[in-house]
Amino acid sequence: MQSMASQLAKLSYLTLKKAGRTGGTWPGEIALRLDKSYLSNNLEKLQQGFVLVTGTNGKTTTTHLLVEILRVSGMSVVTNSSGANLPNGLASAFIEAESQKRNPDIGVFEIDENYLPSILNLVTPRIVVITNIFRDQLDRFGEIETIKNKWIKSLSGKGVQLVLNSDDPAVAAIGLLGDLDSYYFGIDFKHASNFANLKSPKDSGFCLRCGEKLTFKIIFYSHLGDWSCQNCGLTRPKPTEMGGNYSLQLPGNYNQYNVAGSILASTLLGIERQISLTVSESFVGVFGRGETIDFEGGKFELHLAKNPTGFTQSLSEVHDAVSPVIVLLLNDKIADGQDISWIWDIGLEEIIIHPQHLIIGGSRANDLALRLFYAGIETERLHVYENFHHALQTASQLSNGEKVPIVATYTAMLKARKILLGKSLL
Ligand SMILES: [Zn+2]
Structure with missing residues (x-):
């Protein structure tokens, strides 16, 4: 028997769909107002668990690519493809799947950085992918160090596998300092010449262990690069999945990171790397x-x-x-x-x-x-x-x-x- 919340939410989804407005957050909002545990119940029902993708830039592309890889591998995936990345957007994704009579076995969701800790308090994802942390988010919720500490606290003891950008000192510090089950992706420095080596604003210039200024051998863009702390020895961890030279339809070097993150997450989900690579190479991107x-x-x-x-x-x-x-x-x-x-x-x-x-x-x-x-x-x-x-x-x-x-x-x-x-x- 379906819950009242889910029935009403489905009704609103179908009404909006008739009006040509899908991908909205209203159905999810209705479901959550009627049943606070609507989202957590549905997430827990997924037989293969779910992946959360967060970070400042690249989460939409990473989410879409990961979904594509899993679908090509024969999985039924529920995802917030519209990019609505707050809890009501995630709830809407389940309503959409229900309305289409799909029975997903795995979830992949992009999630707003601000909501990661509160979602982790409710449910335990199988994997969390963190793309990067840029300064534009800071005035919304404090300094990079506060975010890092909050994230480490909310991830500790959960058995979540973390997929982290090794080239972003703030992201890598979550794995290095949090003693968490971490896997790293980054750029292979053999291919450094493919990159512009820009000197745009550097956000995470300081060591998150001792506060000393970090030294960069190479900067790919902004604060992403080969970093280390000369004071306490904290160093960029060696990535297991390395981008820099994927041959992609997607434009832009930053997509080398998004692809590396997606491939690493799929590998942890048991997908053969060659399959992920082939899907990535033909992937044409998300609107905009x-x-x-x-x-x-x-x-x-x-x-x-x-x-x-x-x-x-x-x-x-x-x-x-x-x-x-x-x-x-x-x-x-x-x-x-x-x-x-x-x-x-x-x-x-x-x-x-x-x-x-x-x-x-x-x-x-x-x-x-x-x-x-x-x-x-x-x-x-x-x-x-x-x-x-x-x-x-x-x-x-x-x-x-x-x-x-x-x-x-x-x-x-x-x-x-x-x-x-x-x-x-x-
Ligand atoms: Zn240090």
């Missing part, structure tokens, strides 16, 4: 993360950027683009982050932006244009558009048939994507 869309004779490639590191990284990835035009979109809605002062932390001074024309749009286009001006971009190269449709049309006309990169914040990207797909004329 390297997706290519044709529009009015032009071709666009979407890059989501939600913080200075993401923006810097996206710009450095499109650095080699031959397009004479690039589109940069900045909104300041809640999902983008309303405080946009972070644009001053984008490592613009270290990146040469080649395209002749920079099309700037979004509700804070003028702020972004000002930032670019101060980075030394000549005003005649900057074109500010209030109207997204006009911005994209102009970019298409200026593109000479080359693929135009769009770097955008979350809601700006959703809007641009709608226009490109012909779903909106606004």
Whole structure:
């Protein structure tokens, strides 16, 4: 017999689906309001357990890729594919699976960093993957050290297998200092020359054991690299799964990390590495993360950027683009982050932006244009558009048939994507 909570939640899912609105959090919200244990009960029912993927950047791609690997291997997976990564989003994923009469045997969920400890208090995942920790999260919930301590406390004694980024000192410290069952992924330094070796903001510059400044032999981007503490000897652990040279459809070096993390997690779940590798190589990504869309004779490639590191990284990835035009979109809605002062932390001074024309749009286009001006971009190269449709049309006309990169914040990207797909004329 199904519970009342699940029946009502399913009803709301089907109603929303009829209205063309799937992937929302409402069905899960209803289920959790009627039955607080709806989520934990369903998670515990999964025969093969579940994986949580968390971190600042890369969790959506890592989650989607891991799901793809498991599905190709014949498993029935429940996942919050819409990226709704709070408990109501996870609950919605179960309602969706129930409504589709699927009986999943394993779960893979991306989870907001802020909610990891509270979820771990309720249930025990089989694996937790931590991609990285960047500074943009800090004003929301304290310093990196506090997060690390909180996470170690919530993971201790649970028997969870941890899949950690060895190149991120804050993430690796969780395994090294927490005495937890840890497995590491990172970049193989043999392939260091494939990387831009950027010097964008370094967040985790200090040793989490003794507080001394860390020494880096190589930095791949931001604070990710080959680190060690000269004072107490804490050192980057040697990764067992090493990226850097995967041949991928996914653009960008940061995806080498996402793939390494997904392969390592699948290996721990008993999937043959060769299968994971093959799936990874053909994986084309999640919407807004390297997706290519044709529009009015032009071709666009979407890059989501939600913080200075993401923006810097996206710009450095499109650095080699031959397009004479690039589109940069900045909104300041809640999902983008309303405080946009972070644009001053984008490592613009270290990146040469080649395209002749920079099309700037979004509700804070003028702020972004000002930032670019101060980075030394000549005003005649900057074109500010209030109207997204006009911005994209102009970019298409200026593109000479080359693929135009769009770097955008979350809601700006959703809007641009709608226009490109012909779903909106606004
Ligand atoms: Zn130290």
